[in-house]
Amino acid sequence: MPAQYTPPAHSDEIRVSFPQEHTMLLVINRPKALNAVSHTMTSSINDVLNWFNDEPSLWVVVITGQGRTFCAGADLVAWRQQTLVARHAEELERIADDHNGFASLSRRTMVKPIIAAVNGSAYGGGTEIVLNCDIVVASEEAVFLLPEVKHGVVAIQGGIPRLGKVAGHQRASEMLFTARPISAHEAYTHFGFVNKVVPKSQVLATALDFARQINLNSxxxxxxxxxxxxxxxxxxxxxxxxxxxxxxxxxxxxxxxxxxxxxxxxxxxxxxxxxxxxxxx
Structure with a gap:
């Protein structure tokens, strides 16, 4: 880590590094839980991205997952336990007021480019994160899935309107209503929210090259x-x-x-x- 960068303290559920000039790499780091997002992880991501946004010499962030999965979405077991004790009206109010969204990423508004290096599958909130990124590089093995309706819940953290705007109403409806897995190739050719599909071994390097190309400009x-x-x-x-x-x-x-x-x-x-x-x- 370059000496000039001192990100805020964060949990080991994320990793932060600076692989090239003006670029921060943020790794979702719960591989044993398929990188499912916890409250601790969300808090750490929020703190690090707020710091990144205020650091003038960092211009682009690349987000990827550790292991075989990009992000499995919410930890449904923990979410179920939370909803058993929380009032649903209070939960809806919390979601509406949280403008950064799922994992502090799915609705975050930031003028610095966000690149997703989708090393593996993205489920639920993981796909909602991807839909809020500016450039998406996906592994040939990656699968995108919005399965919420199968579990009686809704992709409420920004994924629905963003998918509708990118893919169009009918194609978005296909993905959202059937809750079927979408391959990286389909996401690129049919739904339009992936920029490039590459072998898994090339995902991060390709994403970092996009960051390098962006950083050649003002x-x-x-x-x-x-x-x-x-x-x-x-x-x-x-x-x-x-x-x-x-x-x-x-x-x-x-x-x-x-x-x-x-x-x-x-x-x-x-x-x-x-x-x-x-x-x-």
Whole structure:
């Protein structure tokens, strides 16, 4: 771990490292439980991602799982025990108020790119995490599944609207209503939420290469561009999204910061630009 990075203390249910410049790798680390998400893990992910978001020199995060599974979703045994003592109305209120969503990832709004390196299968909340990532690299062996309706529950942590927007109503309905497993190839060709399918041995390297390609570009411009994509999900009208983007903190920073000047100067001078870390907003 580079000396300049000191992430907050976290449980051993996640691992954090910095494999290349400007990139953080977050590994879900409960392989014996198929990387099912616990409350402890959620708290650790939340703390680490909040720190990552405030660290100017870290520009991209890659998320993967330890072992043969990306993430098996919620720990249903623990969830059942919790629901036995909790009032369902209180649980719904908690979900509505938690804007980071399942594992502090499935609904998190962040202008820094998130890349999923799906090393193995993603079930339930694991698929909801994937659907909130910007770029998804999947193993040829990966399977995606939203099985909630089989258990009398609902994929309520952001997966339904995101799948509907990516895949379209009819294809999303197919996956959600049948609760059948979807192969990585289907997720790429039919449902549209996977960018690239590669052999399992190449998943992490491919995801890190995507991060490297992103980091060749201005971090101000990348974060402003992601803000525009986020606004596109929130605004029905294109002009409303454009106006909100122009006046967003990231939009203003991209035009007023040093990196735009550097990019234009480098183009004129026929050299590679040297980017600065974005100023804190």
């Amino acid at each position: 971090p101000d411009a990348i974060q402003s561009t992601k803000r525009a994509l986020l606004l596109t999900r929130q605004k029905a009208d294109v002009e409303d999204a454009v106006a909100a983007h122009v006046y967003s903190p990231e939009g203003k920073r991209s035009y007023l910061g040093d990196n735009m000047k550097e990019g234009l100067n480098a183009f004129v001078e026929r050299r590679k630009p040297v980017w600065k870390n974005p100023a804190k907003l």
